[in-house]
Amino acid sequence: DTEVTQTPKHLVMGMTNKKSLKCEQHMGHRAMYWYKQKAKKPPELMFVYSYEKLSINESVPSRFSPECPNSSLLNLHLHALQPEDSALYLCASSQSPKDRTSYEQYFGPGTRLTVT
Amino acid sequence: AQSVTQPDIHITVSEGASLELRCNYSYGATPYLFWYVQSPGQGLQLLLKYFSGDTLVQGIKGFEAEFKRSQSSFNLRKPSVHWSDAAEYFCAVGPPLRVNKLSFGAGTTVTVRA
Numbered sequence: 001d002t003e004v005t006q007t008p009k010h011l012v013m014g015m016t017n018k019k020s021l022k023c024e025q026h027m028g029h030r031a032m033y034w035y036k037q038k039a040k041k042p043p044e045l046m047f048v049y050s051y052e053k054l055s056i057n058e059s060v061p062s063r064f065s066p067e068c069p070n071s072s073l074l075n076l077h078l079h080a081l082q083p084e085d086s087a088l089y090l091c092a093s094s095q096s097p098k099d100r101t102s103y104e105q106y107f108g109p110g111t112r113l114t115v116t
Numbered sequence: 117a118q119s120v121t122q123p124d125i126h127i128t129v130s131e132g133a134s135l136e137l138r139c140n141y142s143y144g145a146t147p148y149l150f151w152y153v154q155s156p157g158q159g160l161q162l163l164l165k166y167f168s169g170d171t172l173v174q175g176i177k178g179f180e181a182e183f184k185r186s187q188s189s190f191n192l193r194k195p196s197v198h199w200s201d202a203a204e205y206f207c208a209v210g211p212p213l214r215v216n217k218l219s220f221g222a223g224t225t226v227t228v229r230a
Binding site for chain 2: 043
């Protein structure tokens with residue numbers, strides 16, 4: 001099973017709201033990722049967690065706050081977003097880079113976020 | 117720094133015809149290479165990957181790709197396209213041992229006409 005699940009599928013929020021995106025995988029992967037994707041563009045890496053520790057932050061504004069409560073779960077907390085933050089937010093997971101047998105990333109279906 | 121170029125922004129192909137999508141990369145050594153497909157409003161699905169070994173790799177949905185070191189290319193092919201292959205295709209590269217930092221190409225949109 002190579003499934004990554006994301007909830008919710010769609011989210012509409014105002015600029016003063018606080019919301020969270022959730023991602024879950026049960027493949028035993030120890031690396032998890034958040035990407036942002038605008039229409040007709042490739043995904044842009046935001047954060048990487050490896051063994052539940054934040055290993056990469058691609059200079060993402062602090063209004064995005066990631067959290068990895070355990071090896072299967074990844075959250076993205078949203079606060080005071082701007083309309084330009086509207087996008088498809090994708091979660092992905094992969095075997096830890098320390099495991100040389102598999103490096104590919106498996107993506108979830110995404111959360112379509114609209115900031116009004 | 118690594119980079120990926122997909123020269124074709126949009127390709128239209130007839131159903132049943134063959135398809136080839138181009139991907140060129142720039143990297144100091146041989147990176148790990150991937151092709152992903154994304155249907156509208158969906159996440160990315162891995163079609164195939166190349167790490168080392170046989171330069172012709174087989175993937176899912178009848179796709180294959182060939183790694184050519186001399187041309188720094190990793191082109192994707194399918195002998196006979198189905199209407200369901202209409203989607204966005206992304207080539208991606210990652211440095212060996214650190215592919216948590218993938219670089220994606222800009223993508224190629226494939227339209228399939230009946």
